[in-house]
Amino acid sequence: MAPTETTILRNYLLLPSRLPSIISLQEFASLFPKSQQSSPQVRALYRDLQQQRNAVVDAVEASIDGEARQANALRRTMVRTQRENEHEEQDNEIEIERTLFGSTSATITSKQHSLQSILPDLDSAVADIESDLQKLENEEATLLESIRQAAGNMSDLRYGRLSNPKLPAEVLDGLLGIQDTCKQKT
Numbered sequence: 291m292a293p294t295e296t297t298i299l300r301n302y303l304l305l306p307s308r309l310p311s312i313i314s315l316q317e318f319a320s321l322f323p324k325s326q327q328s329s330p331q332v333r334a335l336y337r338d339l340q341q342q343r344n345a346v347v348d349a350v351e352a353s354i355d356g357e358a359r360q361a362n363a364l365r366r367t368m369v370r371t372q373r374e375n376e377h378e379e380q381d382n383e384i385e386i387e388r389t390l391f392g393s394t395s396a397t398i399t400s401k402q403h404s405l406q407s408i409l410p411d412l413d414s415a416v417a418d419i420e421s422d423l424q425k426l427e428n429e430e431a432t433l434l435e436s437i438r439q440a441a442g443n444m445s446d447l448r449y450g451r452l453s454n455p456k457l458p459a460e461v462l463d464g465l466l467g468i469q470d471t472c473k474q475k476t
Contacts, residue, residue: 296358303354307347309340363421366414 293301305311318336319327326332403411454460 295361296354299354300351303350304347307343307350309336309343362417366418366421369414370418 315333315336318339319332322329322332
């Protein structure tokens with residue numbers, strides 16, 4: 291079986307990227323002057339560099355995983371769209387056949403599935419539903435956060451505290467201005 295894009299990226303970006311596979315502690319220490327090579331600060335510096343390198347590698351790994359998930363979602367969307375297009379084409383052909391030959395023709399033949407043929411379709415359907423569910427959960431979280439922010443902003447009104455203490459006077463001035471304008475128009 292051919293390697294996947296994710297496997298290739300992991301093998302060439304992640305495996306050789308850890309600091310010990312690039313340079314060992316002994317090789318790192320040999321880069322310092324002889325008097326400093328056995329210093330505990332060199333070991334601490336190596337460990338710090340190793341942690342920084344691991345953080346970068348972890349970020350790259352997360353990016354690879356994210357791109358793989360996005361590619362799978364895109365692939366599922368393409369398959370779904372392709373199925374919908376095929377279904378629409380088939381419906382158009384069936385309508386033409388019904389118009390030409392009447393409803394007695396054998397225009398629709400049901401596709402017989404075996405267990406092996408239906409499992410991939412079911413797996414794809416489950417993945418589509420899970421993807422849609424994840425999108426809905428993200429949208430729900432965004433909406434809930436915006437509602438909480440709005441409620442938090444409105445709680446100041448409930449307790450009589452305003453972020454702008456001059457707001458009541460400005461509102462009254464605005465209302466008086468509207469009244470004056472209305473009186474001038476009548």
